[in-house]
Amino acid sequence: MKVLVTGGSGIVGHYVIDELIRNNHEVVNADKVRWGALSHSGTTATANADVALEMRKSWGELPTFFEVDVTDYGQVVSAMEGCEGVIHLAACPSAQYYTEEFVFFTNTTSMWNICRAAEQLNIKNVLLGSSYNSIGAMGTAARWDKNEVKPPEYFPIDQYQGTRSEDPYSVAKWIGEQVGDAFARRNPDMSIGSMRFNGMWDDDKFKELNKNPISNAWERCQGFWTYLHIKDAATACRMAVTKPKWKGHEKFFLNAKDTMITIDTMEAIKIVYPNVELREEIVGHNAPLKIDLAKEKFGWEPKFSWRDSIFG
Secondary structure, eight states, rough: EEEEETTTHHHHHHHHHHHHTOOOHHHHHHHHSSSSSTTOTTTTTOHHHHHHHHHHGGGSSSEEEEEEEETOOHHHHHHHTTTSSEEOOOOOOSSSSHHHHHHHHHEEEEEHHHHHHHHHTTTOOEEEEEGGGGSSSSHHHHSSSSOOOOOEEEEEEEETTTOOOSSSHHHHHHHHHHHHHHHHOOOOOEEEEEEEOOOBHHHHHHHHHHHHHOTTTTTTGGGTOOOHHHHHHHHHHHHHHHHHHOOEEEEEEEEOOOOOOOOHHHHHHHHHHHEEEEEEEETTBBBSSSOOOHHHHOOOOOOOOOSSSSOO
């Protein structure tokens, strides 16, 4: 399968491209940044750029590259031509180094352009790089005081939960998902997936957490104590774009099965979110974000936990 990956020059993009190539798929990388160092990537705080760069050695040769501004519709259409699937990862990762208006414009316009170009070119399989921030998580919490929380509607959280988003990145991700809904209504035979990525941690980050486990329920509580290995994210992208078992638009939470804290999830919820409706009992350290839809629709389950012995 020939797959367009936008943002392929970043760290997450490298993991996704590596996963596709290892499974014998052809890749086109569309990015504003040419092949080179990965210092520009928005994931350098959670994943080692050198490890991502090392992946290139196994590719034989670099995939086809087009320098593309994903907010320019004509460039998107041209880069996408001839592809059978799309994984849209290119985005402004936060408002830390950009104006709020630029983050919002870039991340919403690109979502529209990707869906519209796929519609025009009759490409059925489209993945949109969304985030658990679409419902308001750590990105929005950057605007709040240290222990400030704004409760979700209920636990465990599923794809039907509303949003608490306030910051431009999170709001743009939520609106991007509405774009996915719109194009699914226009094209009910398309398989559009909003990939609600979470954390994007690598082996080193897992080892760090394993060495220094978190016992404070207030730490990262705004993100519901969830996380994801970047390799699991890449596997999800490959499985969803190549063998989707759904039509229309679906929103997939992608996170580890467990939480990043040492205390039971129910205990943490009672401490931080004592008044939130509980629709199902959450056992042990199980994550309060439901990932079963990904298993149902494209057979994905996360493989990695920071508790695994390989990270000890």
